[in-house]
Amino acid sequence: NPAVAPYSLLKPLLGLNYNPYQDYHYELNNSHIAALKALAVDDLKHPELLYLLQQTGDEVLNFQHAVNYYSQCKQRVEFGGDHSYLGFEQTFASIVDFLKIT
Template identity: 30%
Template sequence: MFLFIHGFTSSSQSRKAQVLKKWLSDQGRKEEWLCPDLSIDPTEAMQQLSSIIEESAQQEGKPIKLVGSSLGGFYATILSARYGLKAVLINPAVTAGLTLRRGIGFHKAWHSEEQLEFTQAHVDALNEMTLLSPANPYRLFVMLERGDETLDWKTAAAFYQDCHQLVFCGGDHGFTRFDDVLEMIDRF
């Protein structure tokens, strides 16, 4: 089971979420894909994700593997530590509160016309969630593109230095090589 965790103001309609969904569906595994539309409120988003993980743990079957992009990578890092799950992090945010403090205000959702308000309270919640270092680094696989125009790939490479890493030259924050790494994500 894959729990795809989208980034800031994104949704289950994000390109990477849909590519993973199609890839699994093409293999007859469409039931292995989950991607909730998360609240912009970090506390609510983490509650949504925790509920999914805890409900899944009560059911028989394969354990959940987290796949988080950007802010979703930040959340996946925390959830991996909390629940002992493997996580693949795509251009993850390391200090999300620090990064997103300049984003206080209203934002149009990426895949709808909805206006989302991001507040200082949200920044504070992200700062409180920030880990000093990754727990159980062997459970984390970090994929970075050096051309990320939103987050500094070197910050993530240093923070996740003891984790599995794959770093590509070029690319961008959307992670242009996502289609090419699906089998590695599956095998991790």
Template identity: 35%
Template sequence: MPTTHLLYLHGFRSSPQSTKARQVAAHVAQHHPGVTFWCPQLPPSPRAAMALVAGGIATWPQGPRMAVVGSSLGGYYASWVAQQARCTSVLLNPAVHPARDLERYIGEQTAWHNPEERFFFRPEYIAELQALDVRHLPPAGPELLIAAQGDELLDWREMVARYPQATQRVLPGGDHALSDFARHLPEVLAFCDLA
């Protein structure tokens, strides 16, 4: 049963304007015009972000008709969404321990694609991140992990250890942004099995 609904979740300080999000959106629009695609701007609060997503996909078909792609912090969120929706997930350099790694970002931050836009990453968001941790649960659907060994922000070895049952693509070199994402886009969308 092909996928009719695709969700893309961007990373920390990122937005739907990210290169990867735009590449996915353009490819879906051109090659899969019947597929519903949504890439929401996620608020800084993890609880609010997942409430927004849960509301947005409430009328979507669950299970094999839906897939989620997440990058960095969005990958962490994607694993939570996949548990709720019992769907396929693709994890692009996913954050594995965001409650640990984002503590040093508590305070005022700038948005990556619009440096004039500022937001506060609050101390209580750490507990909100912890509440979304689903690593103790078996995968709810097929998982594809793409991990770059050259990721300058996150450790690819933690990603590989976190997703032992995933189809794993460990890339030599590369970077956190997956600057060569266009090369991996066909595999990502093939894995999602878009209608």
């Protein structure tokens, strides 16, 4: 599930933070957000090379942002699900078909 504009999601996290998985303290500041924003791609050069797999029940990201951003790409949008993409294994055949793997 792609974060179309991840820099806009990080503003509430500015300041000191803690990563409990790595037991690590760090500070997120505006320069980090600016660096991430500088990586943003406004226009997809080859949308035919991208395949969006999206579920509408994503509780972390607004699925409609990805659907709109990747509107020129092949899409598989499923009702329900969540951010972990429930039933991902059911997409393998469509991925193989998209990649034209034989």
